[in-house]
Amino acid sequence: MASRPIVFVSRSLPPAGINLLNTECDVRVWPTDSNITRQGMLDGVRGGVDAIVCHPPDKVDTEVLDLAGYKLKVIGTMSVGLEHLDLPEIRKRGIKVGYTPNVLTDATAEMTMALLLATSRRLQEGFSAVHEGGWGTWGGGMYLCGKQITGSVVGIVGLGRIGLAVAMRLQPFGVSQFLYSGNSAKPWASDVNAKFVKFDTLLQQSDFVIACCSMNAQNKGLFNKDAFSKMKDSAIFINTSRGVLVNQEDLYDALKSGKILAAGLDVATPEPLPKDHPLKTLKNCVITPHLGSATTQARNLMAELTAKNVLAGLKGEALPSPVP
Numbered sequence: 001m002a003s004r005p006i007v008f009v010s011r012s013l014p015p016a017g018i019n020l021l022n023t024e025c026d027v028r029v030w031p032t033d034s035n036i037t038r039q040g041m042l043d044g045v046r047g048g049v050d051a052i053v054c055h056p057p058d059k060v061d062t063e064v065l066d067l068a069g070y071k072l073k074v075i076g077t078m079s080v081g082l083e084h085l086d087l088p089e090i091r092k093r094g095i096k097v098g099y100t101p102n103v104l105t106d107a108t109a110e111m112t113m114a115l116l117l118a119t120s121r122r123l124q125e126g127f128s129a130v131h132e133g134g135w136g137t138w139g140g141g142m143y144l145c146g147k148q149i150t151g152s153v154v155g156i157v158g159l160g161r162i163g164l165a166v167a168m169r170l171q172p173f174g175v176s177q178f179l180y181s182g183n184s185a186k187p188w189a190s191d192v193n194a195k196f197v198k199f200d201t202l203l204q205q206s207d208f209v210i211a212c213c214s215m216n217a218q219n220k221g222l223f224n225k226d227a228f229s230k231m232k233d234s235a236i237f238i239n240t241s242r243g244v245l246v247n248q249e250d251l252y253d254a255l256k257s258g259k260i261l262a263a264g265l266d267v268a269t270p271e272p273l274p275k276d277h278p279l280k281t282l283k284n285c286v287i288t289p290h291l292g293s294a295t296t297q298a299r300n301l302m303a304e305l306t307a308k309n310v311l312a313g314l315k316g317e318a319l320p321s322p323v324p
């Protein structure tokens, strides 16, 4: 009987994925839910594997590929982000790569909405007033007053799948205008009547600035002192994309000094953010632990699609969701 292919999985995988892989493969899984160590990654593939399942930030680079050996046919990342993969090197070796766009769009858009509402309606301050004391009253009519979405200008940096899904969810709130910036105008912008503008114009005119773009070599630290200085003092900044888009020292200064009103971050650098990180001391900064795709539905769909990508790659078939 031919031996079953070996798959190394660099973090615990939801049941929909692991069960599927187990039907046809011998699966080795990094045993904890914490980020895999570099040594864990190297040891996991050492001796040769037929497939790797991973997730950012688990790096798959030359060293990992060399240890995985000539049998490696396919890499399935359970993410839409690809920054952990050395794609040119992987391609050079003829290894197929699958990823999981689309299935996490709704979940990530919902998370963006959650942060938008949590920051605009000051929920963090409200929760702590309820639980830790200080539950105020009417307070001259202005106790814990927030900022309304209705009538606002919303700027979306990166009107891709997730950006569009956010705009569609915001439309019924009565947003007065959507602006977006990016590399090029998008035909689907007309679905939400969004106007393509320069990044600076978006910063200057938006009441809410939402980062939905994927990370690339050009946009590291895009949201820096210069960018925050162009925003309205009443602006709220939301990031559900990647922490590296933001210069966190500059964001801290902008929030602390009142240069912008508030921020909602689902991503940070590093993750997890250290216990004593200055951003955690700010009541106008709501931080969640990278929960964008964290719904049971999305995670199971991501795991299942990843497993299907891997199984197809092992059989030499076209992947259901190949990296373009």
Ligand SMILES: O=C(O)[C@H](O)CO
Pocket: 056, 078, 079, 080, 081, 082, 104, 290, 292, 293
């Ligand atoms: O890249 C992604 O898919 C998300 O960040 C998943 O967690």
